[in-house]
Amino acid sequence: MGSTIREVMQTFLAYLDLAGTANLQADLQLKLSGADSYTGYLRLDHGTATIYEGEAPQPNLTIKCTFEVMQAVARGEKDPLQAFILGEIQASGDINLGMRLLSLLKIP
Numbered sequence: 001m002g003s004t005i006r007e008v009m010q011t012f013l014a015y016l017d018l019a020g021t022a023n024l025q026a027d028l029q030l031k032l033s034g035a036d037s038y039t040g041y042l043r044l045d046h047g048t049a050t051i052y053e054g055e056a057p058q059p060n061l062t063i064k065c066t067f068e069v070m071q072a073v074a075r076g077e078k079d080p081l082q083a084f085i086l087g088e089i090q091a092s093g094d095i096n097l098g099m100r101l102l103s104l105l106k107i108p
Contacts, residue, residue: 004036005032005036005038005040005067006051008067008070008071008074009030009040009042009051010051011074012042012074012105013042013049013051015074015105015106015107015108016049016101016104016105016106017104017105017106018047018048018049019047020100020103020104021044021046021047021049021101021104022046022047023046024044024046024100025044025045025046026043026044026060026061026094026097027041027042027043027044027056027057027058027059027060027061028041028042028043028044028056028059028060028061028062028063028097028101029041029055029056029059029061029062029063029093030042030062030063030070031062031063031064032064032065032066032067032070033064033065033066033067034066034067034068035067036067037067038067039053039054039055040052040053040054041054041055041056041059043056059093060093060094060097061091061092061093061094061095061097061098061101062091062092062093063089063090063091063098064089064090064091064092065083065088065089065090066088069083069088069089073089073107074107076107076108080102080105080107081102
């Protein structure tokens with residue numbers, strides 16, 4: 001599961017409870033560093049989610065970490081909140097949005 005950036009992003013979409021985003025419109029910028037660097041964003045629009053490459057025009061929340069950390073979170077090997085507390089994931093912007101999205105992630 002999730003050996004490429006696209007696969008990791010698709011895994012997160014599969015884990016996201018989209019019904020919980022029905023009244024939400026936001027862009028979540030993702031910047032991954034390391035050997036597999038990536039810049040893209042997730043657009044949430046009233047119950048739908050779409051992945052785009054590049055910079056979001058006006059992101060509501062920006063998440064920065066290494067691909068390896070994101071991959072470990074997607075695999076359920078690392079708790080995203082603990083990774084944030086330990087500084088392995090950095091977030092800027094609407095942190096309340098991040099907490100809301102975290103509660104909507106159903107990672108096995």
